Amino acid sequence: GKMSSDRALRKQQQLNNLISVVTNLAKPGGIIVDFCSGGGHVGIVLAYTLPSCQVILIENKEESLVRAKQRCDELYLDNVWFIQSNLDYFTGPFNIGVALHACGVATDMVIEHCIKAGAAFVVCPCCYGFIQNTVKCSFPRSKQFNEVLSYKEHMVLCRFADQTAAQLPPERRLIGKQCMGLVDLDRAWAAEEHGYTAQITSMEPESCSPKNNIVVGVPSD
Template identity: 80%
Template sequence: MKKGSIHDECLYLELSHCSEDRIFPLHTSIVFFLMSYCDTTPLKVFLVPNKDAADCPLWQKRVPANIPVALLSEQELPPVVRICRLPAVVERDGNFCRAGLAVVLRHIIQRTYDIDSSRKDVLELLGFKKTCLKACAEVSLGDRQEQILKALPLLCRWYQRVQEVPGVKKTIVRCDIQLLNLPAPVPSSGMLFPISVENKDKKMETMDPYFRGGPRPTMTKLEENGISARFIPHPCSSSQDWSNLPVAANPIEGMLSPERALRKQQQLDNIISIVTKLAKPGDTIVDFCSGGGHLGIVLAHTLSSCQVILVENKEESLERAKDRCDSLGLQNIWFLQANLDYFTGSFEIGVALHACGVATDMVIDHCIMAQAAFVVCPCCYGFMQNTVKYTFPRSQRFKSVLSYKEHMVLCRFADQTAVQLPAERRLIGKNCMGLVDLDRALEAEDHGYTVYVTSMEPDSCSPKNNLIVGTREQLNAST
């Protein structure tokens, strides 16, 4: 996506909890601090008051003097901004939105540097290798509570170091910010994470080609309680005529090898055939963890009467998708660079192709909250683990039989499906995949869904070839 002029983007910030002591929510104050420090005002800024702050005049005294700001009601927000939590940046009259504090802060820093490449000081705010704020997600290992505690010294050191960046303290005074008194950081040697016994066990298990002490006891325990993996035949066998689709709608446009492009086409065929059966004119379809948009772009092109939204945290991938859609002239697609939690819009169908680890569970939960149908292909089962928001097993049925550790055994061995592995090993991996996804399906059924697990065809299109499909009863009645 090409960079435009310095005023071609608009920034929307929340105004709430207005009182003498607290004028802005914390995320708005942080954005104001960064913009005041950058002192280039590369964006047009709007404050969006909620009901509690609609008549509050105090904000005018607290906005940094070097930042022009205008008020805007929630009803006046661009449609693409209404589907996400603030803060958010959107191209003026555009369909590309960046939402969430981390994403917005990184974008402001990048835009400042684009305008003036001498401002190396703003890049210093991002820390080592400019990675700060780049991968803040529920699925990251950092969300494990014990690791958060261990990582606190790193945050303390960053917090102290960033205060020494030239101009930061002056901006702190200008924005009337009070610094926290954090404990002194421990030496770096204290930050080394010990190798856990669980990780050692995992390594020993995966090295054993015959799975001695591996998933069999857990699988047997489930079978003794009447639980086994269940797959139904794929309900739709239709495929796209890829030769007649525009090049920009073809996965080969994403710089894939011919072999990978063919497998990607087969994966897309499996999902699109199901979504096409579910979708009605006017529906909104959300492609979660969309990457470069292989799935969402074909859906937008094929289902022109539906609105498609790509949600992806990686900027480079979403920009490639935007370029492809611009060349196709698609008018029914929006782009949201954000973590899943920042998407708040309503929709009828949620899809995800190879959503890694806990991301699959996040997608399904988003669909359940929206009472939307879902077609999800999981991936990276070995990355699954308890987080602040998600615990495993998911369903009451599995919880009554398995412990967390036993469920993690299934997750680890569900990743043992690569084509180069022995056939017996792949079969056990496939069964473990089926059991993990059955747990997910049962959890959705607890929320009133009709759910089935099937395999993408042909099996060779991906080692991770499960599809979890869920619909509400009222959706079934209307189709």
């Protein structure tokens, strides 16, 4: 795209982190869904890296999917499928769901969709301040958090989780990072209540994004 060199480097670092996790989970013949795929940065790299897997890009913006299709054609990739749709309309079977910086509650919808399909998930959340109750999801997500936090208190936690920008004072960013970790811990514990093994890791280097948590969930056998 038309990214600056600095932004392109950060995007590359983000992709390297996600692709590493997904590659360790993927099996030959598996189906990987890139939710909220945009122009296909994640999905196209996965398709190129894992030629034995099928990759489905789901995006509701036609322009983004057209751009993704052009990129796949240039790389002669034949293991990529394109679906223009909201993520919750997709009902096909799949093995791994991926989302890089799906905004706010979209991350929770991706996790919920993966759990219903019995699929693993690898998500890097974003825009915590946009999290709110919806028809699809309610907050807090886990029983443990519901026992100690009200909905309003959880929303305060989410708003503080967005205070991680590099230009903020270090002590404020630290609080933001801690709140971000708590929101994602709630997500991980909620997945574990559905029989998943879940963990939270961080993308490296931390400078690649102020929203650098990765939440990984794998259904238990």
